[in-house]
Amino acid sequence: MPWAEAFLNTQTNNSENLADSNERHLSYTDALHEALDLALELDKKAFILGQGVNDPIGMFGVTTDLYKKFSEERVFDTPLSEEGMTGMCAGAAMNGMRPVYLHNRPDFLLLTFNQLVNHASKMHYMDEGHTNVPMVIWSAIGRGWGSGAQHSQAVQGLLLSVPGLKIIMPSTPYDAKGLMLSAIADNNPVVIFEHRWLMKQNGYVPEGIYKIPIGEGIYRTRGEDLTIVGSSHAIALAQIALDSLAEEGVTADVIDLRTIKPLDEKIIIESVKKTGRILVVDTGWAMGGVCAEVGCLVAEKAFEYLKAPVRRVGLPDSPTPAGFTLEQYYYPTSEKIADAIKLTISNDK
């Protein structure tokens, strides 16, 4: 799809900080590739599977040629069978392996909810902690280029209330690598949602093993006027929006959740106590899901500090249209987020 490739290049937020040229920079996909490479090297129990992981392109470049280095036993293509393969991963994980199962699109996870929600997330609890299920399910949200209703969904919100599951949504190459390593090392089922619009982004990525604690958010910027909470590509958009308001003197705490489950309540509440205002941004539907959870949380636990209504920017309550023009109306843009920021700071109680 030539136009899609071209499109991706223009949409990518190349916010690479070139100031410190001594730093080692990698693209988001390369960072992920490095994480997988290291994990396979380090832990003989780790293995990688998924439709297309051994393709010439290799899952957007994330798995390219890993099978050549580590053998097709440890990096292998699968039958479609998403539900069966997810259960297979759970079973292998319960027996000491560390599977990492990659999907092109989160839409395909909807085939696997029985194994993911009814099984993998519950096994540890059900047998009183005797069984661990250290598996990673990875998928990349496909926004734009005509993906349409069945190939574009950001379904993290559907999984948010599932006990026993961890959910990761990295926004930088640094986090993509560090969180992947943490996820593989974690003894629980972990779902990672990447975003295709982040994939060509470059950024600082240290060599070797490092891990980012699962369940901890991070301040991307510090400011006074409001708190912006989000993750993944929504954070990139929020930062552009905030930058566009810099001239007007608007500053914000921008919190990148990085993990949406367990949710870092502490950092959110700490910030709202200071700013008194919150805008939640997410790549998924605004109704239900992450926006709703964070919004409710703040109204529950930081109510006395709130100076303005909670606001959320996510997808409208409709399926994704396939066409380019409709997509422009459908998706939140940095402009729409800037508007929401202005509303949030203007609207005193």
Add this chain to the structure above:
Amino acid sequence: MPWAEAFLNTQTNNSENLADSNERHLSYTDALHEALDLALELDKKAFILGQGVNDPIGMFGVTTDLYKKFSEERVFDTPLSEEGMTGMCAGAAMNGMRPVYLHNRPDFLLLTFNQLVNHASKMHYMDEGHTNVPMVIWSAIGRGWGSGAQHSQAVQGLLLSVPGLKIIMPSTPYDAKGLMLSAIADNNPVVIFEHRWLMKQNGYVPEGIYKIPIGEGIYRTRGEDLTIVGSSHAIALAQIALDSLAEEGVTADVIDLRTIKPLDEKIIIESVKKTGRILVVDTGWAMGGVCAEVGCLVAEKAFEYLKAPVRRVGLPDSPTPAGFTLEQYYYPTSEKIADAIKLTISNDK
């Protein structure tokens, strides 16, 4: 399971209003049975399917002997195949039929998310409204009697953000019948979550056809101190909790949502404008889902009227334990809800 039956009898809130003995009273299951009977009678395109619908017991009594009256062509048992049967329902619905597919437990819906979320809910949008998908998916939440992690889930929260879907959670025999009739008449995929602890409840149920508008909540009681929002069995618990505080003079608007999608924002906001306080109760997990959505909504759209933090009472963030003692700790009780009410009204800003 003798003990389970005995248990159900004791747990059922027999809040039948016997004052007006002229009213026609039916049990919740009989009300549902009557709705299905009427629908099959009225509309030749309606049909009923599900594992056990033709069993001697007939899906808790909801479908008992319907196949005898309407033939096994229109009321039939199915292979397990939940995903395949859900897609079959969608396809039949797309071609003018009105399938009603019944499940013993919502846990089994997790096998069908691909057809439900990726297909049935999107078809109407995807082909620009040319195709309708008038299907009903019905299941009964199984709280208690050792159902455990895989047979007790209230998964409505996982579906809340799915565009194109309607979700119903009735709390009375009257609503169970009326909403079932509305659901079958609706031209969209509708998911109905019943609750097994409501099934033996009795209540006023008119004869014949009547419909309850999907997407409209209703005040169960009117009061001053706070707004309590919920649906299904959570409303029953909330009402007991409120009754227990009557002596202390506590009164509340109790809003039974009846439909959680589309959500009746109007009634919620109207009430919160008056009371300034809100407690959301739900049979599902407190994190994510209905509690979070309603809580966030109020903080967004009725913020200036709020006098106290939003509160929610739902399930803790863990799978359901199977054992009886642990179940008592796990589930919200009317006592826990009463405590939350007290907190909500005490805690001025």
Add this chain to the structure above:
Amino acid sequence: MVKYKYKGQGYSNTDINKYSKELLLNLLFSMIRIRMIEETIESKYHEDQMKSPIHLVIGQEATSVGACAALKVTDHIYSSHRTHGNYLAKGGDLKAMMSELFCRANGCCGSRGGSMHLIDKSVGMMSTSAIVSGIVPIANGAAMASKMKNEGRVIGVFFGDAAMEEGAFWESLNFAILKKLPIIYLCENNFYSVCTPLDKRQPASVELFDKAAGFGIEAKQIDATNLLLVYETVLEAAEKARNGGGPTFIENVAYRLRGHGGAGDDSKSGYRGLDEVDSWQNICPIHTLQNEMKNHNLIDENTINDFQNRTQLEIDEAFHHAVSSPNPSEDSLMQHVYAD
């Protein structure tokens, strides 16, 4: 390396004289038209105006055309992501298709579907899914409706070899056999799922149609570069279904001559042998039928050229129609989320 060899017999066992010249011309022309349309799409895809993920049917046209021709106009079809051939063969409107690919308001799905969701209920192209095997249970439901309403309508459902790796496929097959549904399962076995060959996904020791047969369905494997074989087999299956004889499974073996998605062939990347692609070029379903017809003096170059010229005009017009059509408006975005 030629991993997947052609195992058919060409037209050597086919008695072309059984068929009227008119029918043969129609069938051949339908294939040529689909090929020309797709080749035009291909040639313009790099212009980045068709912002939709396409999956070309080039090499596999005989399945679309043969099957749709064997069905009645009132019969219905359902399709996987590889829609173009099925949509056009069933009589879909080319202008509406091109508008859909160009994301215009007057596309057959109003720009909500794109290439993977070419739907036109007026001609019986009822629905599609971009989820592999997702359309199969839905087609079963259509067949169930046909049966319950006693419509005598037959349902055809198209899907790839990889769809048979999805559990829902087998759930559907079981149900269709159990209920004797009037449905024809049209497996398009092209040996690949994206870049993954069949033997990495299913044991090489078993044929697809044999697995289906094991479930108790009448199942056939056919050389689907031979359009008349497809036609004949589907005709028989449709007849049976219409008479209450239940479902049939047909494994249509043909080769995808282009990449999985997008324009052009992607075999240079190494996932399949260039010689394999070459070997199948030689048994292109259009050329083989054309040659057979020429050998029987049923067609000549002039007639073909004539048709091609007319078709090129039609295609140019459709493209022009599409690019000059309006984009959808913002207020249409939230329409049709729910039906009234």
Add this chain to the structure above:
Amino acid sequence: MVKYKYKGQGYSNTDINKYSKELLLNLLFSMIRIRMIEETIESKYHEDQMKSPIHLVIGQEATSVGACAALKVTDHIYSSHRTHGNYLAKGGDLKAMMSELFCRANGCCGSRGGSMHLIDKSVGMMSTSAIVSGIVPIANGAAMASKMKNEGRVIGVFFGDAAMEEGAFWESLNFAILKKLPIIYLCENNFYSVCTPLDKRQPASVELFDKAAGFGIEAKQIDATNLLLVYETVLEAAEKARNGGGPTFIENVAYRLRGHGGAGDDSKSGYRGLDEVDSWQNICPIHTLQNEMKNHNLIDENTINDFQNRTQLEIDEAFHHAVSSPNPSEDSLMQHVYAD
């Protein structure tokens, strides 16, 4: 009406002399013990102290016992909701089981699982699922782990006839064949899913094992009222799996003599013939083996009585243990949601 007839040959084709007396006694006793335990559970279930949905294996014990005996102690098993027989046959601890049924803190799952989740990893009863067919893909993963770690461990997975209606079952079978996984699929065909007979769910024209065979797996159907047939067949399959020969599918045909769930038989409700149940009572796997052993002078009434008396003591003790065990504490509720 006897819809599902016994089609086996009893022990007429079995050469019982091939087996040591010790083995035979162990196998018989294991079945008798399971039966006695379940009968005791049944007799006390109405007291409403075992607050757990039970699914008795009465009538089908030979599958549990024969299969587990044929596996090595270090082999692993996985099970559907019908757990009791499999748990006990694999060496599960009776006290821990009874505590689990009585929802006590020292149950084998600490009261988090109940009857449908009797798990004891120390004896290789690795996991269960209450979702029909849910455990099958998981068992596949266990087999994959065994293969990747080169452990030589064989996996057995128990499931009912209805599990074969779930797509995930066929996805798993395909994968196991593709990867030659060391797994044995132990289908327990008792003709019913709750009250629904097999022919309302799967076409009567095809046998379950034939469908599996169609996928390319070695598949057998056996009379699973004959414990030695089960034992022999699983022994062979395990040997093959251990030697890299891949998976085997075994359809174990036996009858569930009690209701689907709970205590007692529920056939009066009419979903199956009382005469059908009666006809299978006659070929109870325990009685048939016992008689065969008596006929060969391998056992007498005294030995049986002795064993029964000892077992009754053991059972009484286990029940006593359970009812006098502590309930779980409130602070344990939120433990083990996540692993460290």
